[in-house]
Amino acid sequence: MTGLAFASVPLYDLFCKATGYDGTPRVGTAPMASADTASAKALRVHFDTNVAPNLTWRFQPEVTSVDAVPGETKTVFFKVTNTGSKPATGIAAFNVQPGLMGSYFVKVECFCFSEHTLQPGESADYPLVFYVDKGLRKDPDIGDLGEMTLSYTYFASRNGSPQVAAEGKGTGAGTRTNF
Secondary structure, three states, X not given: OHHHHHHHHHHHXXXXXXXXXXXXXXXXXXXOOOHXXXXXXXXXXXXXXXXXXXXXXXXXXXXXXXXXXXXXXXXXXXXXXXXXXXXXXXXXXXXXXXXXXXXXXXXXXXXXXXXXXXXXXXXXXXXXEEEEOHHHHHOOOOOOOOEEEEEEEEEEEEOXXXXXXXXXOOOOOOEEEOO
């Protein structure tokens, strides 16, 4: 039973990535352009960035939001800076709100779930390439919504896994930027 419990975590993660369950965006390839894209109602995508308390980074999007027409590919860059005095390694996790939108948010290229190491004072720009699936507008529960939020949190990481600060042992308060 214990082995099954540990095995279920990666399977659940794969299920969420494939279906968009619980606000997890799907991973896919860029859609083919079509004439009906121009007539689709745009959706405002907001970006929320956060840094865990045990990571001395500043993290922000180049823009606070974009208007995305379903089926149209968008690219947004995020700037990350190590404000600490030592090299630091981080990994970003994300979600989409409202959660039901996750199955329609498709990442073509993303910096999330990849470790990045920055030297003191070093900055890097990471791209997010995405589109909102055209099927969103046909969904009776959320098809008429006009906004969604993509939220990222950078965590200190080791060997590809986020490291959560021990209770009371963080390096300071976390940074949250809401846009």
